Amino acid sequence: MKASLLFLLACTAVLAVGARAEEPKALVQKVQELAQKATAMAKDAYTRARESEAVRQARQWLSDNAELAKQRLVWLKEQLAELWKKTPAA
Structure with missing residues (x-):
């Protein structure tokens, strides 16, 4: 450019x-x-x-890892929700 x-x-x-x-x-x-x-x-x-092939591969890698990140975020939210339930009110 x-x-x-x-x-x-x-x-x-x-x-x-x-x-x-x-x-x-x-x-x-x-x-x-x-x-x-x-x-x-x-x-x-x-x-x-x-x-280009490199851009296609990068796009696929981002797509795959974005799904993994979403799954881990859901798991983290579930863990935090459980922790929140177990924490006594002050």
């Missing part, structure tokens, strides 16, 4: 230098086109990363 941003800034600077003699509308249009290309690149990179 940082590389895309640096690429976008570099291209904008090049366009700004090259567009000094051109109309401002042409510069705006070129910047918009560049922004659209950068957005498409970022979306593509995000999609590829989201669909």
Whole structure:
């Protein structure tokens, strides 16, 4: 993502230098086109990363461990409830 941003800034600077003699509308249009290309690149990179095997494995690991954490939390609540019942009122 940082590389895309640096690429976008570099291209904008090049366009700004090259567009000094051109109309401002042409510069705006070129910047918009560049922004659209950068957005498409970022979306593509995000999609590829989201669909990668490493991300799938991480998502599965989190899912598995979240269920285990929920089970342990339920057990802890039950233990605390039992302890609360056994504690004499002051």
